[in-house]
Amino acid sequence: MPTDATRAAADAATEDTRPGATTEDTGSAAATGPGPDRGAAVLALEHLSWSVGGAVIVDDITMDVGEGEFVALIGPNGAGKTSLFNLVTGLTRPTSGTIRLAGTDVTRQAPHRRARLGMGRTFQTSSVFADLGVGANVGLAVQARTGESRRFWRRAAPDGGPEVAAVLDLVRLSHRAGALAGDLSHGDKRKLELALLLARRPRLILLDEPMAGVSAGEIGDLTTVIRDVHREQGCTVLMVEHHMEVLLDMADRLAVMHHGALLAFTDPDSAMADPEVQAAYLGDGA
Ligand SMILES: Nc1ncnc2c1ncn2[C@@H]1O[C@H](COP(=O)(O)OP(=O)(O)OP(=O)(O)O)[C@@H](O)[C@H]1O
Numbered sequence: 001m002p003t004d005a006t007r008a009a010a011d012a013a014t015e016d017t018r019p020g021a022t023t024e025d026t027g028s029a030a031a032t033g034p035g036p037d038r039g040a041a042v043l044a045l046e047h048l049s050w051s052v053g054g055a056v057i058v059d060d061i062t063m064d065v066g067e068g069e070f071v072a073l074i075g076p077n078g079a080g081k082t083s084l085f086n087l088v089t090g091l092t093r094p095t096s097g098t099i100r101l102a103g104t105d106v107t108r109q110a111p112h113r114r115a116r117l118g119m120g121r122t123f124q125t126s127s128v129f130a131d132l133g134v135g136a137n138v139g140l141a142v143q144a145r146t147g148e149s150r151r152f153w154r155r156a157a158p159d160g161g162p163e164v165a166a167v168l169d170l171v172r173l174s175h176r177a178g179a180l181a182g183d184l185s186h187g188d189k190r191k192l193e194l195a196l197l198l199a200r201r202p203r204l205i206l207l208d209e210p211m212a213g214v215s216a217g218e219i220g221d222l223t224t225v226i227r228d229v230h231r232e233q234g235c236t237v238l239m240v241e242h243h244m245e246v247l248l249d250m251a252d253r254l255a256v257m258h259h260g261a262l263l264a265f266t267d268p269d270s271a272m273a274d275p276e277v278q279a280a281y282l283g284d285g286a
Contacts, residue, residue, distance in 0.1 A: 040066065040102075040103075041065065041066055041102075042065055042066065042067050042101065043064060043088065043100070043101060043236075043238065044063075044098075044099075045061050045062060045063050045064070045088070045098070045099055046062055046099075047060050047061075047062055047096065047098070048060070048062070048084070048094050048096075048097030048098070048099065049095050049097055050087055050092060050094050050095050051095045056260055057080050057083045057260050058080050058083050058084050058087060058094070058260050059080075059259070059260035060097075061084060061257075061261070062262070063255055063262060063265050065204065065236060065237075066236070067236055068234045068235075068236055069236055069252050070236075070250060070251050070253075071237070071238050071239070071251060071252065071255055072238075072239050072240075072241060072247040072250070072251035072253075072254050072255070072268075073085075073238060073255045073257065074240070074241065074242075074244070074257070075256055075257035075258055075263070076258065076280060076281055079257040079259065079260070079280075080257050080259070080260040081257055082240065083260075084257065085121070085206060085240060087099065088119075089111055089114060089119060089121050089206060090106070090110055090111035090113075090114050091111060093107075093108075094107065101114060101117050101118065101119055101203075102117070102118065102203060102204075106119075115202075118201075118202050118203035118204060119202060119204050119206065120197040120200055120204065120205050120206065121197075121205075121206040121207075122190075122194065122197060122206070122210060128181040128184075128192050128193060128196065130180065130182030131180065131182060132180070133177070133178055133181065134168070134173060134177050134179050134181050134184065134192055135164050135168065135177040135178065137181050137192060137196060138164045138168060139161070139164050141196040141197075141200055142161075142163050142164060142167075144199075144200065145199065145200050145201060164199075165177070167195045167198050167199050170195070170198060170225075170229065170233070171191040171192070171194050171195045171198070171225050171229070172221070172224075172225055173188060173192060176188060185215070186214045186215065186218065187214045187215065187218025187219070187221060187222050188218075190210050190211075190214060190222055191225055193210075194207075194210070194225065194226065194229065198229065198233075198235075202235075203236060204236050204237075204238065205229075205237045205238070206239070207226070207237060207241070208239075209240050209242065210226065210239065210241065211223075211241055211242070211246060212242075219243065219246065223246050226239075226250065227249075227250050230250070244272075247268065248268045248269075248272070251268055252267070253265060253266060253268075254266065254267070254271040254272075256271055258277075263276055263277055264277050
């Protein structure tokens with residue numbers, strides 16, 4: 001039986017999302033368009049390339065992330081994962097190719113425009129306000145979405161209100177609502193960053209190595225939170241991560257990059273069994 005808090009959390013965290021992503025194999029490294037059981041593409045990359053000083057960093061990537069799907073972007077060090085993320089979020093502009101967010105061509109749009117259209121990203125470095133409380137951090141993110149800053153400061157409930165409570169519940173940080181964000185452990189900071197994203201109700205969540213810097217003891221807990229956000233809330237996720245044991249259990253599909261290109265784009269078991277993928281990892285000593 002869902003509680004008011006979980007219902008509010010679902011409302012806070014999902015918008016135009018679809019539960020029940022599939023694990024169907026596309027059988028292709030260049031999967032274009034959603035498969036028959038996959039939701040409509042929230043993100044579609046078409047022949048995306050980025051070159052710097054003659055070096056091809058991202059090489060003709062074509063892939064999609066379906067509504068409600070969890071895609072993990074993996075590859076050896078220097079494969080181009082962060083560069084691809086930067087293209088997707090608009091921090092860098094592609095040399096060629098197209099980026100569509102829910103059908104809209106955002107290739108030439110600035111990062112804040114993409115964010116307004118529903119693209120939410122966490123960074124490898126922490127983006128929380130360390131001197132503010134955990135609840136206040138989430139409250140600011142809610143404000144940023146609703147544009148009710150003055151009203152918030154005049155009439156805010158001491159605990160930030162039901163939406164803040166619901167989002168904190170979703171990431172299992174309710175017990176830390178009153179703590180200073182700067183006092184959180186690395187794992188809890190990552191949860192708070194996720195909460196800040198969820199408060200903005202993105203239609204696509206981009207996670208850039210959420211396990212980086214997180215202690216071994218906290219990885220399981222953080223994994224559970226991310227998995228719940230995806231599975232229970234139906235959020236669409238594209239995540240870069242090096243911890244394979246985390247991804248195999250969580251991702252619907254793995255997009256494997258190597259030397260800037262997409263080597264495989266399929267379900268985790270098939271990707272890991274692919275001789276080319278194995279060679280790429282062994283060859284780079286990863
Ligand atoms: N602005 C840039 N100018 C020149 N080369 C760049 C630039 N940004 C990235 N590179 C190069 O592009 C390649 C891919 O880098 P990128 O950081 O995207 O890889 P990655 O897969 O995210 O690596 P890691 O797993 O180590 O974070 C690297 O060889 C890097 O040195």
